Amino acid sequence: MTGGENSGLARLLAGEPAALARAISIVDNQHSAAKDILSAIQPHLGKALVTGFTGPPGAGKSTLVNRFIGEMRRRDKRVGVVAVDPSSPVTGGAILGDRIRMGEHITDSGVFIRSLASRGHLGGLSVSAARIVDLMDAAGCDVVILETVGTGQSEVEMAEIADVRIVVLAPGLGDDVQAIKAGILEIADILVVNKSDMQLANQTSRQLKGMLALRAHSDQSVPVIETNSLDGTGVAALSEAVVEQWAGVHASPQRLNSAGRFRRLLAQSTGRLAEKLVRQQEHTDLNAVLESLQNAEISLDTAARRALQVVGEGS
16 A cells, blocks of 8 residues: 555544545445455454344335434444445436435434445345445444345345344335245344334234244244334334344354455455456357347346356356
């Protein structure tokens, strides 16, 4: 690293918002300096509580996250937020709706909010989300919140990044069978029924508890909490449940260390694979895959597998 880069790293590790914002931009845009930054922060990782919020659209995730941020700040915790928004089909940029809903925290120096475009990534997570979580960790955030797009089955990806996974549902939205099929209950450390002032809230909570009891590996340690993000009801209880789950993660060093290592391995592997694809985008065989996809002769999944074979990463 040059002297300027070392100075920037020192400011990042000191938690300066401007330095963190610049580092995130470098990593998100895959600038040549990204590798050096990610390598330099490795010794400073593993301190933050990484909390993931997911659930179907309309469940009120962003408003609940806004309340959760406020509760963490009352506990004097520095908070980082990675909000993955759907990409604009025209510009590819994020809609940035989460920044609007979390506006009251924008001027709080103890809160850093970054919205990312999903860029078509079907798992609901930006490719660089895991790396940005690490940057916030290195910058001294006590709690890093990851809010996903909420696209359904692929939300299981969040389980590989977050230490504590929160699935937010609204009363009467969607049937319980589909929720199980989507795997959304399987990843939950905490289940939240938001909008608890609505009818069917209690019924939905009972259904969820019954479904948990019927799981192949029944785990009664998964709490079901009712919240109302409009008036803050239940948010303190949710925060306590998160802290308890985090304590359980720390009590299992294998899970804690594995989660952090996998997050970094996932981010690094994804980046290297993307670089390979970009370098070989003019490859004849890769162009043939793209042409078949364009002509609707193969599915996107088949195209992806063939593309990986072209760059020598497929099985």
